[in-house]
Amino acid sequence: MPQILLPAMSPTMEEGTLAKWLVAVGDVVKPGDVIAEIETDKATMELEADDGGTVTALLVAAGAEGVKVGTPIIAIAGEDEAEAPAPAAPAATPAPVAAPAPAPAAAPVTTPEAATGPTRRQTVREALRDAMAEEMRADGTVFVMGEEVAEYQGAYKVTQGLLEEFGPARVIDTPITEYGFAGLGTGAAMGGLKPIVEFMTFNFAMQAIDHIINSAAKTLYMSGGQMRCPIVFRGPNGAASRVAAQHSQNFGPWYASVPGLIVIAPYSADDAKGLLKAAIRSPDPVVFLENELLYGQSFDVPDGEHVVPIGKARVVRAGSDVTLVSYSIGVGVALAAADTLAADGISAEVIDLRTLRPLDRASVLASLKKTNRLVVVEEGWPTCSIASEIMAICMEDGFDDLDAPVLRVTNADVPLPYAANLEKAALVKAEDVVSAARAVCYR
Amino acid sequence: MWAPSATFYTGLSRQRKVKHLARSPGSKAASAPKKGDWPRPHEPERFVASREQLLDMYRQMVLIRRFEERAGQLYGMGQIGGFCHLYIGQEAVVVGMQAELSRGDSIITGYRDHGHMLACGIDAKAVMAELTGRAAGISRGKGGSMHMFSVEHGFYGGHGIVAAQVPLGAGLAFAHKYRNDGHIAVTYFGDGASNQGQVYEAFNMAELWTLPVIFIIENNQYAMGTSVNRASAEDQLYRRGESFRVPGLQVDGMDVLAVRGAAKQAIEWVRGGKGPLLLEMKTYRYRGHSMSDPAKYRSREEVQAMREKSDPIEGLKHEIIEAGHADEAALKAIDREVREVVAEAADFALEAPEPALAELTTDVLLGTY
Structure with a gap:
């Protein structure tokens, strides 16, 4: 049947x-x-x-x-098989094949700096929404605009419920016009408001990058400190699942190279909330890079007011033999690798950069001093990457602490392919992190 | 009596005659497309100015002209670097517009911005010192000719990327509407910028959200070296908003009183909550696109004809004298006074020290992280 x-x-x-x-x-x-x-x-x-x-x-x-x-x-x-015994024929109708998500599963998180107060379980999606809602309640100049943010409740449901609470003057559906609304939002920030501009994904922000960089990031400097531009550009970044080359790219390294911008790329829900609140309060323009595959993952988020300082990395898992440095979804990959390594007797410390600009060099170097070995894990291309930057920092300021060359484990240096097997081959994997960690430990 | 030259327009716009010229009511285009039935303002009337207003506009236009001439000289002497775009010939546009705006309104423009700043009442010394890259410059010497701002005067730049100021200006208008403060935004851009896609993205949102913004196309006929009709399928640029229901008016941008009349009406429209409006100011720049442009794309005769027949300063001067508001000697006194202001600004800009090296790393971010 x-x-x-x-x-x-x-x-x-x-x-x-x-x-x-x-x-x-x-x-x-x-x-x-x-x-x-x-x-x-x-x-x-x-x-x-x-x-x-x-x-x-x-x-x-x-x-x-x-x-x-x-x-x-x-x-x-079927009409001609009513009462008939179940046929041996293969199942009809929408023969859906469960898409094997290449997303690394959320690994159990051991957080040395875990919050001490009461927490509750929340998805990254809910945490981001709460961050916006709390800041909008506190400051009437904060508003959110973007494609489908209002009546549709967010293309990825991140802005769910905001229209109902704050109304159409503060939760604004835009036409599909990234260059235009990024510019309009930037102008509104120059005019004294605090816009949150959502890009449905950061892939589309390439159409708007002129305003992010030339209009928003450079204004304070060009005006000799007169004109501020407090704006948050946020949305999902990096590879999603089976959406192929044009919809799968990590722009972290692009924005992180620009002076005048703050660039944040959180992994967990508590950091997503605390850092988005800090971003909205920041007097500077912020690029806030989320990840679609993390939206549905749940973490413990502290109850009540929770703001995480910008520019501070987090030791997600303490260890002594090797340091794994990552950010965004790569942190999950690093944590999974750390579990495997632990089973082999290698103690890996996992550092979540959280902010890509300004980068917390001190935390990276402090961990390197402790472990003397370092691997960078990045869901993105290897060339001119955050990994490249971390490696440069280790060379410049951590050379004497290095017992092995720093290695990087990243996506393959190709546009992201569609086919499931090729996509899997292209994306950063925990087993490659394990191999790299073993290599720098000479084990 | 001095009058704007009709041949100037027809000669540069595929022989089409100009609509909405306040002073040539008989020159309506014979086959203009049928207009949409959405509300649009009446034909603006030429502004009737008092003696004081006339003399003030005259003074401001002369100030911009003399300032720009001096900037050109300083550039030639190597005292101003990089790009330097002079406003000479276009003075009536910004002077006529600014005369009708109120304190609290927002202004934004592109890189040809010195005139706009002076018309906003910004100190000539601070502008000139920015051009020479000195600490006393309005951007502390970090912006230069194309990147100047004065939040105090409602002047939001000074933007170097062609047409970027158009959505930014719509955003300033959005902020006014959001705060419901009764103010408006005016965004100036050129005929070259009018072909950028983001202009139309801004038109669409401005009309969709009824933003209080006046879009002003300063059509000086050349986008660097490319004349309007070589770059624009629709070269009657005031029509460029029609697809978005943004009504447009064409204005003689060489006549400060025509500009001011249009400004008065446009401001009333926009401030009244009727949404955005587009004004195409037909104007002309006498100098090259920038100081390094030899301007070989047009004839000397064309430029000379404009200067002789349509100069905004000469036109107003003639009118002031004809009407008996002031004599030649009184206007000469204004000229002298302006020359002194400009000379003082230039001296200041040359004597002021360069920024301290410590300024290199300040003003990148406001917060401490």
């Missing part, structure tokens, strides 16, 4: 909630009828029947959470 499997409804969807059945056993459905509502990590979607027939079984109960993509959820007998 044909079954419908839970389809992947976005490139990064791995599971969903079966919010509601709109059909019952015995109902006759026509092709195109809506049979269920599915909540994904981004939105509530309607699931339609591709073929007509009679519903013979609901295989997943309404309200079921965490239903994996590819799970059979309903059985519908």
